Amino acid sequence: QSALTQPRSVSGSPGQSVTISCTGTSSDVGGYNYVSWYQQYPGKAPKLMINDVTKRPSGVPDRFSGSKSGNTASLTISGLQAEDEADYYCCSYAGRNTWVFGGGTKVTVL
C-alpha cells in the first residue's frame, strides 16, 4: 500500500493549462480504470473532481479533465483560474477492497 507519486507542486498563470501526474503500479493505477481526483482547500474537506479516470461529476467545470496511460494518470486544468489554487489528490483502487491516495500536489496560480 505505497502512496501514489505526485509532484509536490505545479504552477501556472491564469488562462494557462497545468497537468498533474499520478504514478502508481500495475497493481493499482495500471490495473484498474478506477482513478479519481480530489480538490482540497486548506481546512476544508476534499471534493471529487474526476472519477473513473475521465468522468466529471455534475457541477465540476469542464476545464478539468482526466486521462491515463499505463501506470500513470493525469489531471489537466485548462484555462487556469484563481479559484483553482488548491491541493489536488489522486486516488486509485488497489484491489482486495483497498484504496491508495497520492501524496498531493499544490497548484499555484501565479
Next chain:
Amino acid sequence: EVQLVESGGGLVQPGGSLRLSCAASRFTFSSYWMHWVRQAPGKGLVWVSRIHSDGSSTSYADSVKGRFTISRDTAKNTLYLQMNSLRVEDTAVYYCAGVDSSGWHYFDSWGQGTLVTVSS
C-alpha cells in the same frame, strides 16, 4: 444534498481508545459504501477503512489492521470507527466519506472531519 457529520475526536494517550461517529442524513444510507480517510497535520490523504453498503464486508489499511474496527448502524444512519491501541502516528483529521453502491470505487460525499490527537 448528502450530509455527513463526524464526531468523537479528541485528545487520547498512546495505547488508548476512541470511537468516532459519522451521522448521515438526506440520503439513503443503506445504499452507500462508506469509508474513513485520514489526514495527518500538513500531510496528504490516507485511506483507512471501508464497509459495504449492507455491512457484509469490511477492509482496512495495513497500518490500522487489527487495531481499528469499522461498523455501521442503518437504523441510526451512523457510521463508526472504533480505534484501539492508538499510536502517536494515528494523529490526524478523520473524514468519513461515501458513495452510492453503483460508484463503489470512489468517494463523492465527505464530512467536515474530526481531529484525533494521540499524545502523552
